[in-house]
Amino acid sequence: MFESAEIGRTIDKSTFDAEEPALREALLEAQYELRQQARFPVIVLINGVEGAGKGETVKLLTEWMDPRLIQVSTFDLQTDEELARPPAWRYWRQLPPKGRMGIFFGNWYSQMIQGRVNGRFKDAELDQAIAGAERLERMLSDEGALIFKFWFHLSKKQMKARLESLRDDPLHSWRISPLDWQQSKTYDKFVRHGERVLRRTSRDYAPWYVVEGVDHHYRSLTVGRILLEGLQAALASPQRRAAQPHVAPVSRQSSALLASLNLNQRLPRDDYRHQLASEQARLARLLREKKMRRHALIAVFEGNDAAGKGGAIRRVTGALDPRQYRIVPVAAPTEEERAQPYLWRFWRHVPARGQFTIFDRSWYGRVLVERVEGFCSEADWLRAYGEINDFEEQLTDAGVILVKFWLSIDQDTQLQRFREREATPFKRFKITEEDWRNREKWDDYADAVGDMVDRTSSGIAPWTLVEANDKRFARVKVLRTLNDRIEAVLAKD
Amino acid sequence: MFESAEIGRTIDKSTFDAEEPALREALLEAQYELRQQARFPVIVLINGVEGAGKGETVKLLTEWMDPRLIQVSTFDLQTDEELARPPAWRYWRQLPPKGRMGIFFGNWYSQMIQGRVNGRFKDAELDQAIAGAERLERMLSDEGALIFKFWFHLSKKQMKARLESLRDDPLHSWRISPLDWQQSKTYDKFVRHGERVLRRTSRDYAPWYVVEGVDHHYRSLTVGRILLEGLQAALASPQRRAAQPHVAPVSRQSSALLASLNLNQRLPRDDYRHQLASEQARLARLLREKKMRRHALIAVFEGNDAAGKGGAIRRVTGALDPRQYRIVPVAAPTEEERAQPYLWRFWRHVPARGQFTIFDRSWYGRVLVERVEGFCSEADWLRAYGEINDFEEQLTDAGVILVKFWLSIDQDTQLQRFREREATPFKRFKITEEDWRNREKWDDYADAVGDMVDRTSSGIAPWTLVEANDKRFARVKVLRTLNDRIEAVLAKD
Numbered sequence A, B: 001m002f003e004s005a006e007i008g009r010t011i012d013k014s015t016f017d018a019e020e021p022a023l024r025e026a027l028l029e030a031q032y033e034l035r036q037q038a039r040f041p042v043i044v045l046i047n048g049v050e051g052a053g054k055g056e057t058v059k060l061l062t063e064w065m066d067p068r069l070i071q072v073s074t075f076d077l078q079t080d081e082e083l084a085r086p087p088a089w090r091y092w093r094q095l096p097p098k099g100r101m102g103i104f105f106g107n108w109y110s111q112m113i114q115g116r117v118n119g120r121f122k123d124a125e126l127d128q129a130i131a132g133a134e135r136l137e138r139m140l141s142d143e144g145a146l147i148f149k150f151w152f153h154l155s156k157k158q159m160k161a162r163l164e165s166l167r168d169d170p171l172h173s174w175r176i177s178p179l180d181w182q183q184s185k186t187y188d189k190f191v192r193h194g195e196r197v198l199r200r201t202s203r204d205y206a207p208w209y210v211v212e213g214v215d216h217h218y219r220s221l222t223v224g225r226i227l228l229e230g231l232q233a234a235l236a237s238p239q240r241r242a243a244q245p246h247v248a249p250v251s252r253q254s255s256a257l258l259a260s261l262n263l264n265q266r267l268p269r270d271d272y273r274h275q276l277a278s279e280q281a282r283l284a285r286l287l288r289e290k291k292m293r294r295h296a297l298i299a300v301f302e303g304n305d306a307a308g309k310g311g312a313i314r315r316v317t318g319a320l321d322p323r324q325y326r327i328v329p330v331a332a333p334t335e336e337e338r339a340q341p342y343l344w345r346f347w348r349h350v351p352a353r354g355q356f357t358i359f360d361r362s363w364y365g366r367v368l369v370e371r372v373e374g375f376c377s378e379a380d381w382l383r384a385y386g387e388i389n390d391f392e393e394q395l396t397d398a399g400v401i402l403v404k405f406w407l408s409i410d411q412d413t414q415l416q417r418f419r420e421r422e423a424t425p426f427k428r429f430k431i432t433e434e435d436w437r438n439r440e441k442w443d444d445y446a447d448a449v450g451d452m453v454d455r456t457s458s459g460i461a462p463w464t465l466v467e468a469n470d471k472r473f474a475r476v477k478v479l480r481t482l483n484d485r486i487e488a489v490l491a492k493d
Helices: A013-037 A054-064 A108-117 A123-142 A156-168 A184-201 A216-236 A248-259 A269-288 A290-294 A309-317 A363-367 A378-397 A411-423 A425-430 A433-440 A442-456 A471-492 B013-037 B054-064 B108-117 B123-142 B156-168 B184-201 B216-236 B248-259 B269-288 B290-294 B309-317 B363-367 B369-373 B378-397 B411-423 B425-430 B433-440 B442-456 B471-492
Strands: A042-048 A070-074 A101-105 A146-153 A208-212 A296-303 A325-329 A356-360 A400-408 A463-467 B042-048 B070-074 B101-105 B146-153 B208-212 B296-303 B325-329 B356-360 B400-408 B463-467
Touching (some): A042 A054, A123 B123, A269 A290, A269 A309, A309 A325, A363 A378, A378 B123, A433 A442, A442 A463, A463 A471, B013 B216, B054 B101, B054 B216, B108 B123, B123 B184, B208 B216, B290 B471, B309 B356, B309 B400, B309 B471, B363 B378, B369 B442, B378 B400, B400 B471
Parallel strands (some): A070 A101, A296 A356, B296 B356, B325 B356
């Protein structure tokens, strides 16, 4: 969920200076159009890690736009007035009217995450608070509100560096956050519980946007663009209410995640033979462990065409007895499957405890091929992220160990492999017209992968991006990741 | 919530025999059309009190319709297969495909209510299960499923009588439920937790239908009609997905609740004077109690035009210092209020602890006048029941004592009062063209009131129906109810 916000993205000053004026003008224009239409309010929630630039970004927004039409609210300690009433009263009284924008600091998410971090309550109570937030936001959205939820993020290292630099700067030292943020334990807890909250509450009608907070140029332009595109789309929508549109910058932002991979990592043949044999033996041993009887194992393989999914899967199964695993190849749904909700075809293959199922492509088809090819509506794939998170949470709650791989190659490597396939008689069946067509949508797929990782990679079910230009490197990384993950889960038993 | 399912409604055999053939034929026809269109599945959840005729009704449905197109599933003890997988797997494997109907006994609701009744978990875990059910049903609905949720109900007395009669009947004694149902403690718990579940999960996309289970003719026709109207509406809807239509029989069923009132209860003048003074003194005393500082008090007054709301409110405030209460008269929303979500105008008047606010008409306008007059869309008022329940739960969670009155008069009494108003100079302003127009929609309002009570009357915020043909009787009943309720809440402190 936070992967793409920890890769250290920056935008240099000259790019920023070149882009800022146009963005600023467009935002102002959208803001006046919003007032003019007075058809819906805009609610912006500001959350995230301490020191990630929340305050600075909001300050900048009020400078870019007309501050008379923006109401910024902070919710720190409750006032006497507020304490005497139901907790939500303080938010209701600050709601922006139609045509205006309200920016909420220290909102319901801050309260619930802080409460959980401080140990004031447990997961069950956190889930109650989450359900309350979902109900509130769905109601607001049904009533027409356009909701943006920003999570400003820093890696632990980035946060420490930032807090230190702020402390040393006399102009900014007043900003230094409570002492406990200096401790990395607080960071870990905050991010862990924050992730649970984001996973549950990133819904089609009110998605989260995770923004990397290190560089102020990057973070300002990103937030500005997301707001602008979302506003413009909602203002242009003929519907009575504000639709929650899919905002492209997030994708552009996320595809940077793939671009940040070093795809050319290689493994020499001898190292490969040695490491492969050792990881295969390790897998065979792990699957025989007594503790595995309490778990099922699911491995999901997604990746570019010709990225080597099949080969990687064969190396995984190579060490195992065929009775120990089952491979589910996912292609077009059958007639029976089309007559059911889309997750049905995967639910039917959920392994029982002690079993191991490998999905060669998976439920992520909805947010990959179906999204890119338009096989389902935007509304369908937008809600799919939340549904998939629900699904995977049910799996892991029931003890399933879930490991998800995206095998990534670059365009040149793919082209070369396509040509090899065409030239090799027994591989020719593997290459079709469709593969060539998909290639043309390379960037769309990269966007879709970025969004997918942003919205569905979490502590309970992380994505592993596998650099796969070199098949040997990829296969060993897959096996090792699988083994590491099994070991980590069993160690916690 | 269960009020209208405890009034002992029956349908005699000859009426039943006259209606059954046509209903049966129409159901069969709808069923074949459903198969023909194969556009969406139908999921029917069967829940409720033991002995209320769940099994018999489903048996009858399979006799009326083509059983080959209905799949009945019971979920008792989990099988080994099911125990080895996430809990929801057993439901997914039984989902009906598009064009078919699946009837689920012992579904997710049974499991969560039973678990709570047996004390296996607390409210927080129950709320987690409820949130899970909401997510599942919303996903099913987004995927096109038409969902009916039936709660078969009996009052405690009715249940005891029914279980005894079954026990004495050799043909039916096998049906006798587990012994603990014979104990009224179980009934109380079951109904209390069931109400919490219904309150939270009665959503526009999957509403609950509460069916009184005493009389098998009544209950069979009611369920049959609800299914038929819901099916027909969804089959006729041009939308890609099955809409969850508003099904009229529930209303027709609920308006019976008003019809069941004895409106002519009277209070002689001397008794009135005496009782009024005594209840007013009691209210003044209660509001001065130290414990009241921890609570706020809200009284909601709704009722037919000319039912005497104003007079009743004056009798309530008559005993109090004007600084002790505030009256919020609710008319058309202001411009500022129209620019906000509809509950906003009520949130702003939520009293602080120690305060008492009287709403002369209220947030129920959405499901009464706005529904009947078409001031909002069907989708808006259908989702309002859930939103209102959420709102009121937040109030009572924060210590607000919430008392809701519906003042009910009959049409003759209203006519007489309208004429008197026209004849009395200082009352003439109280009668308008609109009042006469509203009269013409008497039955629509009765339906709306019935639905309102069915869906928003609960242990934490019950409706009190006040028989108001006699103003004296009504005023004393209002004051006494208010006092009783305050006392009951304070006693639990």
